[in-house]
Amino acid sequence: MNYFFTSPKFTSDEYVAIVVTYATTMVIIVISIAILTCFIAAYKKQKSTNSFSCLSAQNTDTYSMMSGQEQSQNFLLHETAITYDNTDLNFFSTDAGTRDLPAFPLVSVPDSHRGWPLIRREFIDGSRNEARFPWTSTSSNDACAIEASQFLQEVETGEHSLTNQTSDQACNATNEKLFLKIKDAFGEVHELSLDSSGLVYHCSQYGVTLIIPEGAVQESATVWFGACLFSDKFKFGDYVPVTPIVWVHIDQKLDKSAELYIPHDVAISSDTNLQQFTVLTAHDDDCSDVISFQENCGSQAESTSGLQIFKILSPHFCSNCIAAQKGEYKFIPRRYLIARADKKNGRELSVQFIFLCQQEGCTEVVEDQCAKEGFNILSYEPVTFTGDGQVSLSFEPHSVPGWKRKEVGFSKDHISSEDIDYYQMMGCENAAEVTEDELKRLKLLEKKLSYPPRFRIQFISDAVVEKSQKVIVHFNQVHPPVKSTILLEGSIQLLLSPASSTSSTGSTMDVMTYANDSLLGDCLRIIASEGNLKEKWFDFGYILGFAIGQLHNIELTSIDPIQHTRKVLIQWRDQNRSESWEPLAAALAKIGFKDLAHRVKDHFESPPVPEPEPEDIEDHYKGVYCNLCKDYHLKPEDIQQEIQAPKVNSPPDIVDLTNLVAAKIQDKFYQFGTALHLDDSFLRSLYDTYHDPMDRFIAVFNRWKDNDPDTYTWSTVIKVLQSDAIGAHAVAQDVMKHLTTNADSLATQDYNAEAAEHASN
Structure with a gap:
């Protein structure tokens, strides 16, 4: 009988089901075994962590423990052995362990530490790390446990030190990354010093002012400042900025709130309009490359009607700006500036009327463009657009005999607000969030003088014109009404007041009003014309009590620092x-212009009024106390009579002259030489002979020494410095203090020499 054994036939689906069931069962078994193994290991580890074993050897007491805590800190620790070693070692020994374990420093062991136990860490790879710690040898198990606990605390302290060091390194790396990101976004970053007296910093490039009050910090601190109008590194969400973006970073917390003043170019007529604007903030702890701004609900912007500036109060700043929502931005009326610039070339007179946003950052662009083309900016006029916002020009008279008028270059028939909006000119798809290509497009438009928009007019005379004539240019659809007077010069000149070249009906200044005010006239001459305050004009006005918004308006409508100073003086008067x-002299002294302050004082106060001296507990003579400078002043006769300095009538050393005089008044070499009656042709030749003002001054000193050695004395130097031609009173004081200091030093040396000679005898 034949038996046929046949295997059951399964379908493909049945085979798959069998395989899946088998695999699932095996996985469950493996997981169960793993869980059980981990549970047993954890139980053993818990018991071993809480146990210590104290072992005894012949000459050493060894304590061994398993440190589960260090295992949790990723140290490859196999065993920590504390060995009491009676040998006398001169140094801590440090062997390289794993990279995660800090090596103990290699330092000399003081005598008081000799014989301390050697702490040795041994690792799985056989390496070790050793150091000595104080130890009390005892056979008591309790004492052993206590000392082991102390050892663990010591080890943990070292590990915390490493953690702090690593944290500092990480912090430095974070700060470095932050500064690189900020510099990439803002461009130039300024570092400022801050102390308990406070800080007033004005950024003339963007018109931003930071005021930190007195007592805001108790110790010296550092402030970093940056500002810009736009960048491809910013994201504003649903908002569009109406101010520059400002970054302020202070390396310590302020005890008092600081004030940040940011200019804007929008027309705000009421508190209702003010509610349209929001403070946006981007925090420095954002690690992304893009600086994202969010609405700052805890900060509110303040603004005064008529002043184009926002104020933010805060004890801590980062990146801030004021913005409006995109849906409202396009409907907010804006304020603009009309700049007039002229260039005369023979019988041709070229005039530009340039329209720009009312921001200092935009005026910088216009000034650079005009300087490259050889145009002189004569005025800035603030306006808003009216009607349909299409500004055009009209001329009165329309034509002038003997002159042809034509429009040149990229001049336009009319200029609208869209032509001035730099976001639209860049072609931004998303207003305020510009790209690198859009920034390049704007730079190209500026280079080709297509932006900011302008009217370019050229007047050309046909032949020699005897009579000079005026052309009045009217600007249509602007408020307040503005007109500009152009003088077409002939052989017979007409007088044209500088104030009338471009003026609005509300801002025309009648200079003759101040003709009878001798104090104002003299101060304008001494302070504004002869004494150039340069960028310090802002500090001068602030100390005189001007509001930041007032100073901002002066800055916007002036063409140079001298005009800034003149307007401050006129408005103050x-x-x-x-x-x-x-008050003017006191403000000058406070901002560091003590020489100029004394020139004002000496001009109005003749003869000088004696000033009371404060109580002085010192015996030696210090000079006459000056309430203006809050300091003592010496006079040449004081040096000769009271202090009896032997060097006052001696010839000065060239090196001392250079350091004490030339280095401090480098631009006064011509006046200094003139006061010494040096040849004028020689003085003028120094402009071509030497490029460095210091070299010119040294040449003046040498010529004076050779030509008139009798007057070549310190006394003459002091008199020249104090003369009206130089007016360097503070420098003269430094010279006199130098002479008196040297006199005291010489007297001390003579006394010591006499004492030594007497002792030897």
């Missing part, structure tokens, strides 16, 4: 008709 010269 308008508001203080009964005041004397004293």
Whole structure:
């Protein structure tokens, strides 16, 4: 009988089901075994962590423990052995362990540490790390446990030190990354010093002012400042900025709130309009490359009607700006500036009327463009657009005999607000969030003088014109009404007041109003014309009590620092008709222009009024106390009579002259030489002979020494410095202090020499 054994036939689906069931069962078994193994290991580890074993050897007491805590800190620790070693070692020994374990420093062991136990860490790879710690040898198990606990605390302290060091390194790396990101976004970053006296910093490039009050910090601190109008590194979400973006970073927390003043170019007529604007903030702890701004609900912007500036109060700043929502931005009225610039070339007169946003950052662009083309900016006029916002020009008279008028270059028939909006000119798809290509497009438009938009007019005379004539240019659809007077010069000149070249009906200044005010006239001459305050004009106005917004308006409508200073003086005099010269002199002294302050004082106060001296507990003579400078002043006769300095009539050393005089008044070499009656042709030749003002001054000193050695004395130097031609009173004081200091030093040396000679005898 044949038996046939046949295997059951399964379908493909049945085979798959069998395989899946088998695999699932095996996985469950493996997981169960793994869980059980981990549970047993954890139980053993818990018991071993809480146990210590104290072992005894012949000459050493060895304590061994398993440190589960260090295992949790990723140290490849196999065993920690504490060995009491009676040998006398001179140094801590450090063997390389794993990279995660800090090596103990290699330092000399003081005598008090000799014989301390050697702490040795041994690792799975056989390496070790050793150091000595104080130990009390005892056979008590309790004492052993206590000392082992102390050892663990010591080890943990070292590990915390490493953690702090690593944290500092990480912090430095974070700060470095932050500064690189900020510099990439803002461009130039300024580092400022701050102490307990406070800080007033004005950024003339963007018109931003930071004021940190006195007492905001108790110790010296550092402030970093950056500002810009736009960048491809910013994201504003649903908002569009109406101010520059400002970054302020202070390396310590302020005890008092600081004030940040940011200019804007929008027309705000009421508190209702003010509610349209929001403070946006981007925090420095954002690690991304893009600086994202969010609405800052805890900060509110303040603004005063008529002043184009926002104020933010905060004890801590990062990146801030004021913005409006995109849906409202396009409907907000804006304020603009009309700049006039002229260039005369023979019988041709070229005039530009340039329209720009009312921001200092935009005026910088216009000034650079005009300087490259050889145009002189004569004025800035603030306006808003009216009607349909299409500004055009009209001329009165329309034509002038003997002159042809034509429009040149990229001049337009009319200019609208869209032509001035730099976001639209860049072609931004998303307003305010510009790209690198859009920034390049704007730079190209600026280079080709297509932006900011402008009217370019050229007047050309046909032949020699005898009579000079005026052309009045009217700007249509602007408020307030603005007109500009152009003088077409002939052989017979007409007088044209500088104030009338471009003026609005509300801002025309009648200079003759101040003709009878001798104090104002003299101060304008001494302070504004002869004494150039340069960028310090802002500090001068702030100390005189001007609001930041007032100073901002002066800055916007002036063409140079001298005009800034003149406007500060005129407006101050308008508001203080009964005041004397004293507040002006005090403000000059406070901003560091003590020489100029004394020139004002000496001009109005003749003869000088004696000033009371404060109580002085010192015996030696210090000079006459000056309430203006809050300091003592010496006079040449004081040096000769009271202090009896032997060097006052001696010839000065060239090196001392250079350091004490030339280095401090480098631009006064011509006046200094003139006061010494040196040849004028020689002095003028120094401009071509030497490029460095210091070299010119040294040449003046040498010529004076050779030509008139009798007057070549320190006394003459002091008199020249104090003369009206130089007016360097503070420098003269430094020279006199130098002479008196040297006199005291010489007297001390003579006394010591006499004492030594007497002792030897």
